[in-house]
Amino acid sequence: MTSPPTNTQLMRIDAAASKTTHMRPDTHTGLQLYSRYAFAGAICCSVTHGVLTPVDVIKTRIQLDPVTYNRGLIGTLRQVVAKEGAQTLLTGLGPTVVGYFLQGGLRFGGYEFFKRQSTEWFGHETASNNRTAIYLTSAALAEFFGDIALCPLEATRIRLVAEPNFASGLVSGFAKIARHEGISAFYSGFGPILLKQVPYTMAAFVVFENAQSVAYKAIDKSTISNTAQTAIDLGSGLLAGFAAAFVSQPADTMLSKINKTRGLPGEGTISRLSKITKELGFRGSYSGIGPRLVMVGGMGAGQFAIYGSIKKALGATE
Numbered sequence: 001m002t003s004p005p006t007n008t009q010l011m012r013i014d015a016a017a018s019k020t021t022h023m024r025p026d027t028h029t030g031l032q033l034y035s036r037y038a039f040a041g042a043i044c045c046s047v048t049h050g051v052l053t054p055v056d057v058i059k060t061r062i063q064l065d066p067v068t069y070n071r072g073l074i075g076t077l078r079q080v081v082a083k084e085g086a087q088t089l090l091t092g093l094g095p096t097v098v099g100y101f102l103q104g105g106l107r108f109g110g111y112e113f114f115k116r117q118s119t120e121w122f123g124h125e126t127a128s129n130n131r132t133a134i135y136l137t138s139a140a141l142a143e144f145f146g147d148i149a150l151c152p153l154e155a156t157r158i159r160l161v162a163e164p165n166f167a168s169g170l171v172s173g174f175a176k177i178a179r180h181e182g183i184s185a186f187y188s189g190f191g192p193i194l195l196k197q198v199p200y201t202m203a204a205f206v207v208f209e210n211a212q213s214v215a216y217k218a219i220d221k222s223t224i225s226n227t228a229q230t231a232i233d234l235g236s237g238l239l240a241g242f243a244a245a246f247v248s249q250p251a252d253t254m255l256s257k258i259n260k261t262r263g264l265p266g267e268g269t270i271s272r273l274s275k276i277t278k279e280l281g282f283r284g285s286y287s288g289i290g291p292r293l294v295m296v297g298g299m300g301a302g303q304f305a306i307y308g309s310i311k312k313a314l315g316a317t318e
């Protein structure tokens with residue numbers, strides 16, 4: 001006959017149960033859970049895009065006027081500062097922070113939502129066997145909704161960068177476009193922004209998820225510190241950023257071009273895009289790729305590291 005457990009044994013069982021309960025994922029569910037994902041995504045995107053506004057200004061100038069700004073990242077930086085002052089490097093900061101706060105919340109929150117819903121719909125085994133397809137589909141759907149919120153603010157940012165005297169900031173620039181060109185002007189670049197952001201986000205999440213998977217096959221996640229986990233997030237995010245920048249660069253250049261000025265009377269978005277594509281060519285579509293690799297690589301690393309840290313702090317970890 002087995003002897004009854006001692007008090008010490010019972011204490012160990014209780015401790016293990018308590019630890020399991022404490023570490024069990026999804027302590028938050030439904031709206032509580034997804035709002036935490038969305039908040040973490042909003043913060044990580046607005047902070048990283050805001051910090052890198054000067055690089056984005058330089059990248060946009062190179063894309064819009066490669067003849068004048070043809071000295072690379074550092075050379076163009078010196079040109080802009082010498083001609084217009086250092087404050088010019090913060091042009092478009094308002095639309096950038098607000099736009100990517102909204103887009104980041106929908107992007108990260110939507111990605112987690114669609115990924116989890118897909119897993120529940122197909123079942124864990126089927127979802128695991130088709131995880132790359134689920135990552136891609138979830139990222140594309142989340143980015144689509146994020147871009148609806150981002151597009152008007154991105155149009156305002158590009159106009160402010162392209163025409164320094166257009167308006168004094170976000171509110172005046174947004175109002176001026178709406179008053180003189182109509183609401184449709186905010187979405188003249190919706191096609192290019194989808195062509196840019198959807199492949200960007202698909203590449204970023206797929207590369208990040210797979211990089212993390214490789215890392216955690218070599219290292220037991222439960223045995224490493226939060227600092228080590230953040231380091232893995234940074235490395236995986238850097239790779240994700242490089243992949244996303246390369247995939248989305250042609251559409252990013254087209255977006256800058258189409259938002260630089262208004263179209264001709266009666267000229268539709270499709271005809272404008274076709275004309276811009278012919279003017280750019282393959283080489284022209286990758287103008288500004290150097291600054292953008294720096295910007296997006298750094299952004300990818302920062303976003304995923306901040307996102308992971310905020311999720312942990314809010315108890316929304318997996």
